[in-house]
Amino acid sequence: MTRPKSEDKHQQGHRRSPFGALTGWIVVTSVLGVTFVGGAIFYVWLYMQQIQNGYRLAKLYEQHEALLAIERKLRLERCRFQDPNQLEDLGRNRFGLGPPRQDQKILVR
Amino acid sequence: MREHKSKNLLNTRFWFCNGLFTLITLLGFGMVLAKSFRLQVLEHQVWVERKRAQTETSFQVPAYRGSIYDRQGRLLSYSVPQFSLTANCQQIKNHQMLATKLAPILSLPRHTLHKKLSSGRRFVLLKRHLSDQQAVAVSSLKADGLTMITEYKRFYPHRQVGGHVVGFVDTEGIGLEGIEKSFDKLLRQDPTTVGRFRDGIRKSLWLDSEPPPEPVESYGIKLSMDAFIQYVAEFELDKGIQQYHARSGEVVVMDARTSDVLAMANWPTFDPNLTDKRNPDLYRNRTITDYFEPGSTFKVFLVSAALQEGTIREKDKVFCENGRCVLAGHTINDVHPYGWLTVPDVIKHSSNIAASKMALQLGSERYHRYIKAFGFGEPTGVQLPGEAKGQVRPWKKWRPIDLATTGFGQSIGVTALQLSQGIACLTNGGQWVAPEIALEIVDADGQTVKVAEREPGRRVIDKRIASVVRDMMKGVTQEGGTGVNAAPDGYTAAGKTGTAQMLDPETKRYASNKFTSVFTGFVPAEDPRLVITVAIREPHGAIYGGVVAAPVFRNIAAKVLPYLGVSPSYKGTDPPVHFRLASAASCEVVKPVIRVAQDNRAESSSTMPDLGGMSLKQALQRVCSLGLQPRIIGNGRVVSQTPEPGSSLNPDTTVEIVLKDGT
Numbered sequence: 001m002t003r004p005k006s007e008d009k010h011q012q013g014h015r016r017s018p019f020g021a022l023t024g025w026i027v028v029t030s031v032l033g034v035t036f037v038g039g040a041i042f043y044v045w046l047y048m049q050q051i052q053n054g055y056r057l058a059k060l061y062e063q064h065e066a067l068l069a070i071e072r073k074l075r076l077e078r079c080r081f082q083d084p085n086q087l088e089d090l091g092r093n094r095f096g097l098g099p100p101r102q103d104q105k106i107l108v109r
Numbered sequence: 110m111r112e113h114k115s116k117n118l119l120n121t122r123f124w125f126c127n128g129l130f131t132l133i134t135l136l137g138f139g140m141v142l143a144k145s146f147r148l149q150v151l152e153h154q155v156w157v158e159r160k161r162a163q164t165e166t167s168f169q170v171p172a173y174r175g176s177i178y179d180r181q182g183r184l185l186s187y188s189v190p191q192f193s194l195t196a197n198c199q200q201i202k203n204h205q206m207l208a209t210k211l212a213p214i215l216s217l218p219r220h221t222l223h224k225k226l227s228s229g230r231r232f233v234l235l236k237r238h239l240s241d242q243q244a245v246a247v248s249s250l251k252a253d254g255l256t257m258i259t260e261y262k263r264f265y266p267h268r269q270v271g272g273h274v275v276g277f278v279d280t281e282g283i284g285l286e287g288i289e290k291s292f293d294k295l296l297r298q299d300p301t302t303v304g305r306f307r308d309g310i311r312k313s314l315w316l317d318s319e320p321p322p323e324p325v326e327s328y329g330i331k332l333s334m335d336a337f338i339q340y341v342a343e344f345e346l347d348k349g350i351q352q353y354h355a356r357s358g359e360v361v362v363m364d365a366r367t368s369d370v371l372a373m374a375n376w377p378t379f380d381p382n383l384t385d386k387r388n389p390d391l392y393r394n395r396t397i398t399d400y401f402e403p404g405s406t407f408k409v410f411l412v413s414a415a416l417q418e419g420t421i422r423e424k425d426k427v428f429c430e431n432g433r434c435v436l437a438g439h440t441i442n443d444v445h446p447y448g449w450l451t452v453p454d455v456i457k458h459s460s461n462i463a464a465s466k467m468a469l470q471l472g473s474e475r476y477h478r479y480i481k482a483f484g485f486g487e488p489t490g491v492q493l494p495g496e497a498k499g500q501v502r503p504w505k506k507w508r509p510i511d512l513a514t515t516g517f518g519q520s521i522g523v524t525a526l527q528l529s530q531g532i533a534c535l536t537n538g539g540q541w542v543a544p545e546i547a548l549e550i551v552d553a554d555g556q557t558v559k560v561a562e563r564e565p566g567r568r569v570i571d572k573r574i575a576s577v578v579r580d581m582m583k584g585v586t587q588e589g590g591t592g593v594n595a596a597p598d599g600y601t602a603a604g605k606t607g608t609a610q611m612l613d614p615e616t617k618r619y620a621s622n623k624f625t626s627v628f629t630g631f632v633p634a635e636d637p638r639l640v641i642t643v644a645i646r647e648p649h650g651a652i653y654g655g656v657v658a659a660p661v662f663r664n665i666a667a668k669v670l671p672y673l674g675v676s677p678s679y680k681g682t683d684p685p686v687h688f689r690l691a692s693a694a695s696c697e698v699v700k701p702v703i704r705v706a707q708d709n710r711a712e713s714s715s716t717m718p719d720l721g722g723m724s725l726k727q728a729l730q731r732v733c734s735l736g737l738q739p740r741i742i743g744n745g746r747v748v749s750q751t752p753e754p755g756s757s758l759n760p761d762t763t764v765e766i767v768l769k770d771g772t
Contacts, residue, residue: 083270
């Protein structure tokens with residue numbers, strides 16, 4: 001007397017189920033664990049990046065401020081060249097210039 | 110049975126240990142929980158504050174003081190960050206050595222530095238506003254305990270040009286004088302304090318989602334003053350003062366159409382960049398703070414008032430008593446004796462006797478009313494601190510002699526600005542308009558935010574009377590007048606000279622050897638563009654306004670009118686022989702001298718000329734005309750050259766020209 005095939009299959013499945021459940025549990029746990037650990041690492045990485053960027057931003061801000069200071073000093077230097085006193089000094093002493101002689105003046109009519 | 114008993118004992122001991130362990134664990138957790146509760150709930154604020162103190166810090170976002178510009182947008186006053194050096198004395202190991210190293214860098218005495226560094230304090234300010242070179246040198250020392258903090262210093266790039274007008278600020282950036290003081294609230298803005306994180310070694314990090322705020326500059330001021338005109342006025346005033354060894358002097362230049370103040374020059378000059386500001390004699394703006402007796406310049410206001418009131422007419426004649434007259438019990442003299450003079454001649458020849466008679470005829474009350482209406486005896490309202498109102502006594506206190514002398518500008522005190530404003534009233538057709546020094550409020554880029562509102566002013570005399578008086582003032586600068594030295598070449602001028610005795614502060618009487626020389630007027634006479642007043646105090650060698658002050662007026666006008674685009678005119682007369690004429694249509698563009706010379710290489714000669722004693726321009730012209738390449742060393746005049754004079758040349762020769770100052 002032989003058992004029907006369907007009953008065999010049922011018995012085989014019943015026999016595999018503890019192993020299958022354990023495997024499933026391990027897989028799920030592993031995935032969850034990896035996800036959790038991954039998430040945690042990612043979170044820490046993000047936090048580290050934030051800190052690093054914070055340092056970078058602070059440094060860039062200081063550089064920006066220093067550049068603005070240099071820009072202001074350069075603007076001041078440029079303005080010094082507009083000082084009529086200094087221009088006259090330069091003209092007279094460095095380039096040997098002087099006021100135009102009367103014969104150098106041209107009256108345009 | 111025995112086995113059973115031992116099993117029971119084991120069970121009891123197991124459970125006892127188990128319970129004890131559980132209890133200890135629970136107690137442990139309980140204690141942790143209790144401590145957590147205490148830290149997180151009961152002492153929450155305390156720990157939050159501690160955390161803040163350890164991880165957060167604050168910094169100040171700079172707010173630069175607003176800039177001051179002239180009417181052309183040239184910067185007159187500007188704030189720049191500068192380092193200041195501080196020390197934490199507790200961190201310094203060797204005070205003596207550090208003081209020795211710092212002394213030459215900071216240009217401070219070593220013992221002063223040593224005293225500061227040995228004070229034991231945690232914060233000592235060693236020096237404010239280091240130069241960039243000093244900051245670099247201090248940084249290179251890398252000394253423990255030294256810190257550089259950023260502060261803001263005010264710079265005045267045009268130095269003494271307009272120094273009295275612009276004023277200055279103190280070390281905290283608070284305006285103390287001039288525009289810096291009168292517009293302090295607008296120019297000054299407190300820095301914003303912003304929090305940020307720091308780590309254990311006090312290194313900053315920015316964790317906010319918003320970017321850090323930008324440093325900002327407060328609103329600035331655009332003045333009516335023109336730096337070039339101011340420079341010319343100061344330069345010419347200096348020349349006049351030096352020539353006559355005078356004690357001090359003032360010049361005011363105004364726009365005759367708008368009453369804008371274009372220049373306020375003072376002598377002695379003042380550079381606001383200098384740190385020593387303890388002497389008010391140097392930085393006082395005399396054009397508004399010091400008043401003087403205007404002398405004969407005041408006759409134009411007397412004549413204006415008399416013509417307006419109808420007590421005299423233009424063609425009336427006044428007898429000048431041949432130069433000497435007793436009026437109101439006092440003797441009044443003229444410089445030159447005159448007989449009958451018309452009213453324009455009274456102005457032209459400046460007769461004191463005629464002016465006294467006219468003043469007595471006009472009467473104290475009416476004359477006083479016009480004096481006030483012309484703006485004397487009251488501050489003009491220009492937005493500068495410390496403006497004096499002058500000296501005009503109530504008319505009820507005038508004796509007849511006071512009335513007579515006020516007619517020719519004695520017994521009355523006016524400032525140079527008031528006098529200019531009175532003349533501007535005549536050029537404005539009899540309308541007195543308050544002078545303006547601040548034209549606009551501008552943003553950090555110099556763009557206009559708000560334009561100053563002008564007051565409509567008040568009518569003092571009729572337009573026709575103003576025109577008549579202006580015509581009379583033209584005579585002063587024409588032949589025979591007292592101010593012939595005031596007319597610049599190619600332009601017509603009108604004005605009035607004044608020479609007033611000064612009161613001796615010790616004797617309270619007029620000093621016989623102290624005078625104020627004044628010239629006030631406008632150019633061109635037909636279509637006034639500038640009102641200029643020159644007052645020179647205590648000149649030596651000459652005293653008359655027409656000799657001392659008028660040339661200063663002329664020189665300023667001669668430089669400023671072309672700058673303003675006012676062409677010289679020679680109506681009905683030929684220009685002086687030294688003027689070359691060109692029609693506008695055929696006017697060629699003049700190339701730069703050096704370029705022209707370089708193009709004329711055909712002129713080259715085979716021997717080197719002698720350049721000794723030439724200016725740089727002359728030497729360059731000569732060298733380039735020979736087709737040679739110049740190489741310039743130094744400034745001033747040529748002291749040596751290579752190749753030597755007379756040596757042979759080839760076209761590729763480079764000529765080395767050595768110049769030196771003071772040769």
